[in-house]
Structures are given as C-alpha cells and as structure tokens.
Amino acid sequence: MLNRRGITLNKRNYPFVISIAGVSGGGKTTITKRLNKRLTNTKVLFFDDYDVEGPIDIIDWVDKGAVYDEWNLDEFFVDLKELIDSPLEYIILDYPFAYKHAKIKSLIDLAVYIDTPLDIAMARRVVRDYNNRSKESILNEMENYLSRGRRGYLEMIQSIKPCSDFIVDGTLPPSIIVDKIYHNIINE
Template sequence: MKKVMSPLVIAVGGVSGGGKTTVSNHLHERLSNSKLLHFDDYNFEGPNDIIDWVDRGANYDEWNLDPFIRDINTLLKESLDYIFLDYPFAYRHTKTSEFIDYTVYIDTPLDIAMARRVLRDFNENSNESILSEMKNYVAQGRRGYLEMLKSIKPKSDLIVDGTLYLPVIGEDIIEAISTITEHP
C-alpha cells in the first residue's frame, strides 16, 4: 500500500473472467461519492502478441496507458472519496502505479475464470469457435493467466477469494479499505 491521499484510488485486478468488472461495479454502487474507470473501455497501444510479451518478461511499461492516466488525473481533481480502477496491472505499470493507493486481487481459480469468460464472450458463437479458443488457451493462452498469478497477485495489498458470493467479496474489500487512514 502506498501513501494515501483523498480520494483513495483502489485498483481491482485479476485474470480475465476473474470478476474484476463485477467487483468494481459492485464497490462503485455500494460506496457513494465514487467514480469507476474500466481498463477495457480504452484502446491502448501495447504488445501485439501477448504470449511473446509474456515470454520476453512481461514488461508492463510497454503499454501506453496515457489516456487512462489522464482520466485518473481528472478524477483526482474532483471531490470524491474513492476512485475504483477495473485494472489488471496493479502496481506493475510504473506511471499508473504512482496514482494507486491500494490494490485488490480477485483470486479466482483458472477453470472458473475460463468458464466465466466462455459464457461471457462466446454466448453467440459456434461450437467450433469455442473449441478453437479452448485449444489456444491450452496451447499458449494459459501462460498469460499464469503471468498474472506470478506477478500481480503477490504484489497486491489484498487478495480475496473470487469464488465467494459477491456481497461477501464486497464486504471484505470495504472492511479492508475502511482501515486505511485518509488524509483530508
């Protein structure tokens, strides 16, 4: 955890399908006077081949997150209590980490995260496209998920069980952040 300023900037991370967006939305709804930014709402410049990026050491600073950073800066000027970031990188991106006060990692088993992802992203797709995605995951995509477990999870301030009922996850996070002393 870093030095806390008002508003408190909380990044919620985890693997794709792990519950980042669901938990971030829940926290935003539960805690008034908050704003929420979703990483997936941006079209960032970054590595073209994620597996190659992972194999080269997963340098998170290769991602140009300037539009995201601009929006965080804008929100920091508002009279807010919380800024939630639905954001997978936690403290790993140098420029963005300067703004983050607290990180939460949603620890969801990879099989559950993959099942959620298939249900979310392939609902209207053919069996062939689902099978193709599963083959890609087994052949190489899983390495991206394992990178998150290796480098994001251990550096997070709070790790919550992603299999728990959403209100329980929310309460665990709210309880943890309520213990943080905020500066006026």
C-alpha cells in the same frame, strides 16, 4: 497511517484510489460495479473502455519478460489524474496491472487481487464471450488457451497477485467479496 504516497490517510484532500485486478473472467468488472454502489462519492474507470496500445502478441510479450511499462496507458492515466483532482472520496479502477505499471502505480492507494481459479475464470469467459458463437470457435479458443493462452493467465498469478495489497477469494459470492474489500478500505 500513511498510504503509498506518504500522505496521512485521514487528512487526505484527494480520492482514495482502489485498483481491482485479476485474470480475465476473474470477476473484476462485477466486483468493481458492486463496490461502486457500496461506496459513496465514487467514480470508476474501466480498463476495457480504453483503446490501450499494448503488445500485438501477449504470449510473446509474456515470454520476453512481461514488461508492463511497454503498455501505453496515457489516456487511462490522464483520466485518472483528472479524477484525482476532483472532489471524490473514492476512485475504483477495473484495471488488471495493480502496481506493475510505473505511471499508474504511484496513484493507487490499495491494490486488490481477485484470486479466481483458472477453470472458473475460463468458464466465465466462455459464457460471457462465446454465448452466441459456434461450437468451433469455442473449441478453437480452448485449443489456444491450452497451447499458448494459459501462460498469460499464469503471468497474472505470478506477477500481479504477489504485488497486490489485498487478495480475496474469487470463488466467494460477489456480495461477500465486496464486503471484504469494503471492510479492508474502511480499516485502512
């Protein structure tokens, strides 16, 4: 079987790269960490660990057509290329764009999308990001989500989900999600 780079999978001499995408609060980091424990000889890159240069106003960017190549992912790309040249079996990317960024897409072997309903993702975000915040800051975030922010989430669903290789139900327990991804990788 050939991967997206045209290489026979069972004769690779470089790591198999798995991208985990989904909306904010969708479970990317949780699943990435658990999948990392499940696979052997693996390294992980977390998109949120990078100070990437992207649009100042995400919703304006969405409204103008959401051109993913406008994001400067040079630092992320350099680290990924370095890992690809290392003796690893797998590289897992906690990375929201799947195949939508031209510089990164050619390095991904499998793009997974965690399909989490927006209400669950938003509840997770509030619990995660607003645990020690005031009621007013939570209400402001909800108002922003309703007036503008939801369009950013919908962009992910409309653009990233369809271009992913494997879509998994984000309402499932994390252990089941990891099992499904693991079996998909093993069966590639």
